[in-house]
Amino acid sequence: MSTPTPAAHPSRPIVVCADDYGLAPGVSDAIAELIAAGRLSATSCMSLRPDWRHAAGALRALVAAAPADVGLHLTLTDHRPLGPAAGLARAGRLPPLAALLPRALARRLPPAAIAEEVRAQLAAFEVAWGGPPDHVDGHQHVHVLPGVREALVAELRRRYPAGRVWVRDCWEPPARCLRRGGGAAKALFIGALGFALHRQLRAAAIPANAGFSGLHDFSAARPFGPKMRRFLAAAGPRPLVHVHPGRVDAVLAGCDALTTPREAELAYLASDEFAADLAAAGLRPARFAACAAADRG
Numbered sequence: 001m002s003t004p005t006p007a008a009h010p011s012r013p014i015v016v017c018a019d020d021y022g023l024a025p026g027v028s029d030a031i032a033e034l035i036a037a038g039r040l041s042a043t044s045c046m047s048l049r050p051d052w053r054h055a056a057g058a059l060r061a062l063v064a065a066a067p068a069d070v071g072l073h074l075t076l077t078d079h080r081p082l083g084p085a086a087g088l089a090r091a092g093r094l095p096p097l098a099a100l101l102p103r104a105l106a107r108r109l110p111p112a113a114i115a116e117e118v119r120a121q122l123a124a125f126e127v128a129w130g131g132p133p134d135h136v137d138g139h140q141h142v143h144v145l146p147g148v149r150e151a152l153v154a155e156l157r158r159r160y161p162a163g164r165v166w167v168r169d170c171w172e173p174p175a176r177c178l179r180r181g182g183g184a185a186k187a188l189f190i191g192a193l194g195f196a197l198h199r200q201l202r203a204a205a206i207p208a209n210a211g212f213s214g215l216h217d218f219s220a221a222r223p224f225g226p227k228m229r230r231f232l233a234a235a236g237p238r239p240l241v242h243v244h245p246g247r248v249d250a251v252l253a254g255c256d257a258l259t260t261p262r263e264a265e266l267a268y269l270a271s272d273e274f275a276a277d278l279a280a281a282g283l284r285p286a287r288f289a290a291c292a293a294a295d296r297g
Contacts, residue, residue, distance in 0.1 A: 013286030022052030211236020
């Protein structure tokens with residue numbers, strides 16, 4: 001494989017955000033290593049998972065030396081809720097996405113249960129972290145769904161000063177999705193689901209990224225490098241790419257279906273290839289505030 005030629009023009013900031021911190025020790029440790037190496041500039045944390053309570057302190061110490069945005073990865077699927085989740089969870093477990101999605105699209109999610117779980121996960125984040133999140137997004141992008149997005153925006157406006165917490169915006173102009181090629185169908189679908197949240201965030205003056213990529217099929221048969229080069233192409237004015245690095249351990253194998261592809265992402269993100277791909281795209285990992293400042297400038 002030929003090494004991409006570094007871009008001659010100055011680099012622009014991009015949020016490189018790893019999802020699922022707190023899911024399992026092998027995931028949390030891998031994300032921490034990448035933050036320390038300067039390969040990630042943000043992570044989103046699953047505050048309903050037992051590992052979050054154990055891993056939050058180590059992350060706090062790390063970002064004091066290697067600054068990164070640390071946010072809540074709102075989770076409404078597959079795991080044990082923090083609250084009763086009446087009408088949403090069964091036998092103490094949140095539904096799979098295949099069950100949650102049609103209920104959301106039919107406007108049949110229980111509003112009280114959603115609002116309570118949003119509050120509970122924010123509170124659990126704050127207790128372990130010692131303060132509010134820098135941002136909020138959704139595990140399997142649930143924060144864009146009808147019935148969830150309204151509850152989230154309302155709680156953020158009630159809970160935090162204006163502009164304190166930014167939210168991941170999953171909408172992209174369709175032409176940009178098509179220009180990137182691979183994974184365009186998934187990007188268009190998530191973007192269509194996310195357009196209403198995109199409008200709500202703007203109406204509520206809640207800060208958000210403008211440019212979103214990282215969607216793919218998690219196929220281990222396809223190298224991750226070419227996928228990332230597409231993700232970095234046609235970046236928006238405040239771009240964000242989300243990734244899922246990790247090491248497979250017993251906890252991860254017992255709680256999540258996404259396993260070995262995480263190790264492929266970890267290997268790539270730690271490699272010289274990723275550094276070269278960023279340079280060739282004229283991008284550098286940065287916190288959201290840097291992206292917003294560059295956009296204003």
